[in-house]
Amino acid sequence: MQTNDAAPILASLAQPTRLDIFRALVVAGPAGMPAGALADGLGVAPTALSFHLKELRFAQLVDSEQQGRFVIYRARFDTMNALLSFLTENCCAGTARSADADTCCPPVKKKQGSSSSKSTISKGYKS
């Protein structure tokens, strides 16, 4: 994944209603939920819900499947996993990962002076 793939996915999660929708679908798990149950549960107007679900589907964060007159929505864990990997992939650059619950690396007491690591964008500057 790259910046330009990740940004639209993040954008679709960056809206309270959509974030709530996605989280509800994560909790619902593989069984998914029909649109109406989401609307009722979250107190969102059907029109607004449809709009947000469309955004989430476009970002590949959810799947939908028609079941009778319901449309069942499911969270796409594969996309979420790819996003999380992308967000954490440079997190531990050069440092060991904490044994603790932290997913991204904590600030580490570093020793100064070793010249810039693998960054392609670091640029010399004199302090």
Place this chain on the structure above:
Amino acid sequence: MQTNDAAPILASLAQPTRLDIFRALVVAGPAGMPAGALADGLGVAPTALSFHLKELRFAQLVDSEQQGRFVIYRARFDTMNALLSFLTENCCAGTARSADADTCCPPVKKKQGSSSSKSTISKGYKS
């Protein structure tokens, strides 16, 4: 963390330039980088960079510190960790976490029929 805390943080990452800035700062680690080096490395106009850094600072994703005539920016790992925890906290609802690299849970072959889990928003519907 709650939806309304997470959404603005996600929003500040949901913009390609800002995502690149943040990732560059993650790679730079605790030493951080001055604004100008980011501008040069990423090819962003100083004005635009300032705008985006302000957004990131507002979202508490970066810190800044004046050092001489440079302003050094650093990624805030604490905020990123909190965000990642929030995004993954319901991921494995009821299912064992994969031993693999997946941070969020993969879809699991589920058995149907057990009534809705701990969701507060699930709502009965007949398929």
Place this chain on the structure above:
DNA sequence: TCAATAATTCAATTATTATTGAAACATGCA
């Protein structure tokens, strides 16, 4: 003090997103 460098603020423009209500489409059942 003056000039040069680093960074930010301001104002104007453009582009994108979210919300609403009305209408339309689709499915299931009497």
Place this chain on the structure above:
DNA sequence: TGCATGTTTCAATAATAATTGAATTATTGA
């Protein structure tokens, strides 16, 4: 067929965000 339910589309409006260039502030060194 015809009505009720579930969901989506459309059009209009309101709100937010991003980009640009010019001007401003702050720091350093000649």
